[in-house]
Amino acid sequence: MLDIMGIFRELKFLSALWKANLQSVLEYRGAFIWQMIGMMLNNAFYFIFWIIFFNQFNQIRGWGLSDMYIVFGITSSSFGLASILFGNTFNLSEIIARGRLDYYLSLPRPILIHALASRSIPSGFGDFTYGILSFLVAGVFTWSAFGRFFLGVILATIVFISFMVIIQSLAFWMGNTTALGNLFMNAMLTFALYPTSLFDGPAKFILFTIIPAGFMGAVPASVVTAFSWQGLGLLLLGACVLLITSILVFRSGLHKYESGSAIQVEV
Amino acid sequence: MITSSQPHKISQQFDKYWMIFKIQLQNSLAYPAEFFWRSLAILLFMWVFTQLWQVAYSTTTNGELAGLTLNQMLWYLMLAESIELSRPRFARNIADSVKDGSIAYLLNKPYDFLLYQMGSSAGDSVLRMALNLVFGSALVWILVGPPPNPKGYPFVLVAIVGGWLINYCITCLIGLTSFITEEVAPFEWIYQKFIFILGGMMIPLDLYPVWLQNISKALPFAYMMYGPSKLFVVPTFDFFLKLIILQVFWIALLGTILILAYRSGMRRLAINGG
Numbered sequence: 001m002l003d004i005m006g007i008f009r010e011l012k013f014l015s016a017l018w019k020a021n022l023q024s025v026l027e028y029r030g031a032f033i034w035q036m037i038g039m040m041l042n043n044a045f046y047f048i049f050w051i052i053f054f055n056q057f058n059q060i061r062g063w064g065l066s067d068m069y070i071v072f073g074i075t076s077s078s079f080g081l082a083s084i085l086f087g088n089t090f091n092l093s094e095i096i097a098r099g100r101l102d103y104y105l106s107l108p109r110p111i112l113i114h115a116l117a118s119r120s121i122p123s124g125f126g127d128f129t130y131g132i133l134s135f136l137v138a139g140v141f142t143w144s145a146f147g148r149f150f151l152g153v154i155l156a157t158i159v160f161i162s163f164m165v166i167i168q169s170l171a172f173w174m175g176n177t178t179a180l181g182n183l184f185m186n187a188m189l190t191f192a193l194y195p196t197s198l199f200d201g202p203a204k205f206i207l208f209t210i211i212p213a214g215f216m217g218a219v220p221a222s223v224v225t226a227f228s229w230q231g232l233g234l235l236l237l238g239a240c241v242l243l244i245t246s247i248l249v250f251r252s253g254l255h256k257y258e259s260g261s262a263i264q265v266e267v
Numbered sequence: 268m269i270t271s272s273q274p275h276k277i278s279q280q281f282d283k284y285w286m287i288f289k290i291q292l293q294n295s296l297a298y299p300a301e302f303f304w305r306s307l308a309i310l311l312f313m314w315v316f317t318q319l320w321q322v323a324y325s326t327t328t329n330g331e332l333a334g335l336t337l338n339q340m341l342w343y344l345m346l347a348e349s350i351e352l353s354r355p356r357f358a359r360n361i362a363d364s365v366k367d368g369s370i371a372y373l374l375n376k377p378y379d380f381l382l383y384q385m386g387s388s389a390g391d392s393v394l395r396m397a398l399n400l401v402f403g404s405a406l407v408w409i410l411v412g413p414p415p416n417p418k419g420y421p422f423v424l425v426a427i428v429g430g431w432l433i434n435y436c437i438t439c440l441i442g443l444t445s446f447i448t449e450e451v452a453p454f455e456w457i458y459q460k461f462i463f464i465l466g467g468m469m470i471p472l473d474l475y476p477v478w479l480q481n482i483s484k485a486l487p488f489a490y491m492m493y494g495p496s497k498l499f500v501v502p503t504f505d506f507f508l509k510l511i512i513l514q515v516f517w518i519a520l521l522g523t524i525l526i527l528a529y530r531s532g533m534r535r536l537a538i539n540g541g
Contacts (some may be wrong), residue, residue, distance in 0.1 A: 038453020
């Protein structure tokens with residue numbers, strides 16, 4: 001039977017972790033605000049590329065600037081949400097390779113979620129906010145579209161985190177895989193930020209399997225711009241499959257884990 | 268007056284930084300797997316660029332955009348991407364060493380801090396650049412055909428070094444801002460995007476509206492990316508000459524600002540304990 005009380009307890013634990021992370025981030029308020037604004041400017045400058053590009057070409061196989069605003073908005077907000085809530089998504093391989101999982105193993109809490117949620121990256125607030133602004137300037141605003149945007153962001157966040165956990169869990173078998181993890185993260189973000197109509201045949205297959213960037217950019221964007229139950233179902237299915245796979249891969253990797261014999265206080 | 272011992276001293280100084288360069292080069296080779304994975308990033312970017320520009324070129328009537336063919340466009344982007352991926356990113360290292368005080372260990376050594384950073388970051392760049400060029404060229408050659416005329420390569424190499432020095436000055440300056448601000452990472456992000464857009468890394472400046480071209484060409488970023496990359500695909504001596512003059516101007520200006528900022532930073536530095 002589903003342990004409702006158990007889920008409630010873990011959610012309470014997670015919210016306590018997030019609160020502690022937020023307090024820690026706000027401890028250096030000036031640096032936090034500067035990182036947030038800096039990240040928003042960073043994203044805005046990057047997006048100028050697409051403005052220049054679509055100024056020349058108007059449309060690329062049916063994709064226009066408005067579509068890019070939405071794809072960019074969803075990808076940026078989901079990346080930001082992952083950074084804020086599950087900041088160790090980006091350095092899980094290092095935690096594994098250096099034996100720092102010992103700390104999480106020694107506590108009576110779910111290891112993966114505890115490890116991921118133990119850090120918050122301040123610049124994530126900039127990414128998250130920028131994504132919302134990007135959606136707002138796309139020119140498709142309705143309250144219903146805004147709701148679908150948030151749903152898309154949450155599911156894209158699950159997709160992104162799950163993918164990163166799968167890749168970073170390779171550290172259980174291969175040792176430190178930071179560079180490999182960065183390569184795959186770059187691939188995921190690059191493909192998610194480009195019009196999927198550019199890719200056909202085997203490339204498209206890759207974007208929905210090996211590097212599931214389609215579930216982080218194009219599919220959630222289609223849920224916003226041209227909603228269909230089929231599109232939403234596909235996104236839900238993609239997110240569920242990736243989430244379950246990531247948990248299974250991590251658990252399987254744990255059997256291979258070699259302790260660093262270094263139980264330490266995580267600050 | 269030049270004494271006979273001066274050339275010897277200059278040579279000794281050069282040897283010191285040459286050694287730092289070589290040590291960093293060896294460090295880069297210490298983790299071959301990591302190095303390999305990092306080098307593969309260019310394949311990803313160039314493949315995506317190829318998909319994008321193939322579709323863009325299919326909409327043109329004469330197969331040219333701002334005077335560049337698809338082949339030239341992709342070789343341009345390959346060189347620009349190689350320069351970007353090989354660009355040393357040591358601003359955060361400087362900032363960290365200022366913040367935690369470990370800069371003291373570098374300052375009391377018998378070498379100049381700025382030249383040490385130069386030797387060390389050059390060692391970091393060289394191998395990365397070589398591998399990016401090898402992987403990037405192989406892919407672009409397969410996808411769109413052979414590279415431009417090799418006659419221009421020596422000039423391109425000079426222009427790449429000039430662009431590298433501009434980047435070195437700006438990166439050092441970003442690192443030194445840690446004397447006055449807690450967090451330098453946002454400066455790095457924004458600087459990188461200036462290179463992407465105003466430097467012409469993602470799209471050649473020739474495709475910009477005139478007003479944006481003018482702004483871009485009035486700033487140093489274009490001479491790190493656009494200059495060497497355009498020279499690579501359209502090698503003319505006139506363009507090379509103009510590029511070098513502007514690179515020298517920016518290196519002199521930024522170098523002067525860097526030295527002044529460094530001296531001012533040293534005056535502010537307070538190291539406690541030991």
